[in-house]
Amino acid sequence: MRSTVLAFLLLSARGGVAALAAWLVCRALRRAHSPSRLLCWLWLAVGLRFVLPWGIPLKLPRPESAPLAAAADTVQELGELPLLPPAPAAAAAAAPLPWYARLTPWHALAAVWLVGVLVLAVRGAVGYLKLKRCVALACKTPDGCYGGACVPTPFTLGFVRPRVYLPDSLQGPARQAVLLHERTHIRRRDPLVKPLFYAVVCLHWFNPLAWLALCAFEHDMEAACDEAAVQGCTLAERSTYCESLLQFAMQGRPIRTPGSLAFGQGSVKERIVHLLHYRRLGAGALALCAVAVGVSVTACMVRPQVEASHAGPEPPAATAETAEPTPTPAPTETPAAMPAAALPTLNDAANSPRFACPVQYKYISRFMSKDSGHRGDDLHAAEGTEIYAAADGVVLTAQEHYSWGNFVEIDHGTDADGLRWVTLYAHMKSCAVQVGQTVTAGQVIGYVGHTGYTTGNACHFEMHVNGTLVEPRYFTAYDGSDAAELTQEKADEILAEAVRNASSDQVTAADGAAALSGVELFTLPVAPPPQVSGYDPENGHPGIDFAAEEGAEVYAVADGIVTTADYDAEKGNYVVLDHGGGLETEYQHLKSSLVSAGQSVVQCQVLGYVGSTGNSTGPHLHFEARQDSAPADLTGTALLAE
Template sequence: MRSTVLSFLLLSLWGGAAALAAWAVCRLLRRAHAPSRFLCWLWLAVGLRFVLPFGIPLALPRPQNTQLAEAADTVQALTQPELTAPDLPAMVPASPAAPAPWYTTLTVWHLLAAVWAVGVALLAVRAVWGYLRLSRQVALACKTPDGCFSGPCVPAPFTLGLLRPRVYLPAGLASPARDAVILHELTHIRRGDPLTKPLFYAVACLHWFNPLAWLAFREFERDMEAACDEAAVRGQPSTARSAYCESILRFAMQGRGVPGSLAFGQGSAKTRIVHLLHYRRLGAGAMVVCAVVIAASMTACMVRPTLENTPAATPETSETAETAEPEATPTPAPTEAPAAVVNTAQLPLLEAPDNSPLFIDPVPDYKYISRFKNNSHRGDDLCADLGTDVLAAADGVVVEAAEHYSWGNFVVIDHGTNSEGYSWRTLYAHLQSSIVQTGQRVVQGQLIGYVGNTGQSTQNHCHFEVYVDGTLTSPRWFTAYHGEGDHAEPTDEERQELIDRCVAAKADNAFSALDTALGGQG
């Protein structure tokens, strides 16, 4: 649910950015007397940007500043689907026999989704109710010889209907204003506005919390009416234009209809009349320029920025990801286990922090560390060039070396139990490839794989996790990172909390084993 909500919020953010850019472009084009029908196409592209999760990919260079790079990685991590860790042997306690109540799984993301759904439902009910009320109001209107429907029950000219729209006119409307109004409404029908406008309103309802979505809908509505006004007065003498403007002014106060309907008097009467008084057709050259600007703006609305996969090279080296990547990454056959035994003296100590050893940095050539601790992204991302060596953090035995849909190629190493009785394991994920196999014994600093971008990943890095008695903890507390500020020791409270969780995990494992041994009667 978290990833769904955050992905929708990011989609609304991109749509809002497109709306702001389109609003600025339209203001400039209106000053140049660009045809309003061109502006409608731009607003339709904005509406698509609000609902399409994909777009034209645009690779942006990774920021040189470390803080900006980490912030960009965080934004991309927010939109990643929730990842689930692979089933690592003896690392996660057994699930309880009785399932937890459904309400215990609710989170703040479920609350936000519920609030959004209630808002959409209220707006949808309001629109449907208004449409049905207006349909009942004009049910007694009679068909006229010109194909419209008229009668005392029609307060103002409008078009109603999605697939089979009808033009409704007041009984007292006569020529020449009647002809201009009919031309206006028929232009709506010819352009498909009876269907397009309700769909755009539905998009605004989906993003009801975003004021920029309503800005886009309002501007689309304004340019749609202006385009039909231009079609109605095109080629008409000044007297016909004056009569048409009088009709706009006459029905201005009666045009507040159903959201998504096409009322002749809706919109600002002053804006529409001033626009018609200054309206003039552009030459062929100016029309081409406006069309090119609109096409470029529509393309820009559909762009979806992404960060380049490979981090930018540091000033100290001119080597890029392409030059740093080996021509052919060797994948030697698994070798026999070394004769050396697991050295548990390398393992960190929880209860005796003074002079406690640390794991070595598994990627000594990392450029920076990206951290975002939450339910879907845990551990440290050691960002480096593709093909960079990944080393074992300490002596141990490979308990799993496989491929997972989210972790990609990953390796899990069991480092044994330290003198305090705590067991330690490390996980290395998103590898380009691994050169170890399950059951193989490795020593500290031994090459186990290469940095990659496999699985659900946004860039080249090694995802590094540390487990204590099957409890996930912060790798930076127990790893000798070389970067300034990349290493930190836990506080006394954090250390005690970790110890308590390890003790609880041991108790859960013991009770689960007892329950299993007793056949579920424990």
């Protein structure tokens, strides 16, 4: 939803720029006495610019500044995104998130926009129906119009078969001039064009430049019909026509229904001054005005495109504009040019191998930074570009996440120092692997997309060592300066943190868990360091409460099978795992769960997210362990020590 909202805002901004430019051009052309009918064509082009996401491509040179180039690429990718969100890809062996877990602030913005559109649409429809009911008793006159006591001012009403309504008091030459004005509207299809333009403005009700375009279009539309009505008339006849304008403009509140065209609407003073000074242009001047309008219309329809980066070859991937919906391709092998990557070695930074780059990217917009809270690198590429496994491994997760979108997590095993390496690939258009599948370095695991929280087509790439986030640029074969040099000092710092996390996150049977069915190794169900409240089964609390932020990931403490994934009024959303040998673990008060009954899970696999469902006073995870249906006391172990 975020990408859809941003793409629509970019479309509205482009339309606003076109409207402002057209307004300036029209001011200049009016001073040159350009026919108003030409200006109407320019405003129609502006209206199309507000609704058409594509246009005439115009190649621009790539900015030398890297931030400007990245900003230009982001804007270009937003313009390539579909205004309608794509259908969610099926997650492999995972339960889909409930609808309420998918709601974001971007959904709230979309809801506000939709309410505004509906309010304006209903207002226009009600006004049209009221006006139509008011003149229901009007009778047809000999000149083909409709009149009567119910018609206070001249106007045209209707869309496909519009009618001209004239008051009975309007007679003589003035009536003929006004009738010519209204019939000019009908001949030029104005009764249909104006409501369509109003509908466009309703879609962009939050953009003041859209309303400026509508007002200017109405002004030039009326001026064009005024010019047609007084064409060939003497100055005296023009004065009579202007008196009619002034007379009906002063008769109460003007009619401003989208489906009607009132004779006295708009700025009457400007219309009268324009008519008194109006003169037909010569052929040369008219041709110059037509050329100026034609150039302006073309400029409105131009869509600037920045040249692609020359950092690497462009992948033969479909773009959002040209791609046709196709089924997810079967996993394929990457060309032999992508060798398998060995695991890095932190004890020998100078000779440490690097992971293969997971995608042929255009640029990297953001790198992993602990200071900013950004957990990985964002590798931007065209939608549909293949994403490769960075090294050999086993797929831990291949599912949908409210923030990561479609993502894949791969366990690459342990290196020579016993450190476990895991990589994560997010925002995929679709996944090409399944949980438990063995993959090799360079194997296609998915395709670049913009699912989840992202502003464009990119692969969010994370790397973990023993559960510690590390910067991928130190360990991945990026292009040129995107890769960072791994010094021994940096490697020692990462190694120390990884070892420290390993000792605090894990507990063995020798640490006090020997009674639990022979399971040798457990991990924390939430990220360390958690705040824990005690185990007290005698007072009705046969588990341990981990305080954590809402939305934090909840992990399986060991391999097992999901026996229950359900909702309970007391427990909220909860999951129960059977680890074999009579050992069970339970995870309660989840915001949402990502697994289903009967599913096999591996240690550290994400089961769901911390929440406050059921009988809960705040976001936390209630964790229970049972051995042979009896509560197991883990408070003496390093795993769950208070």
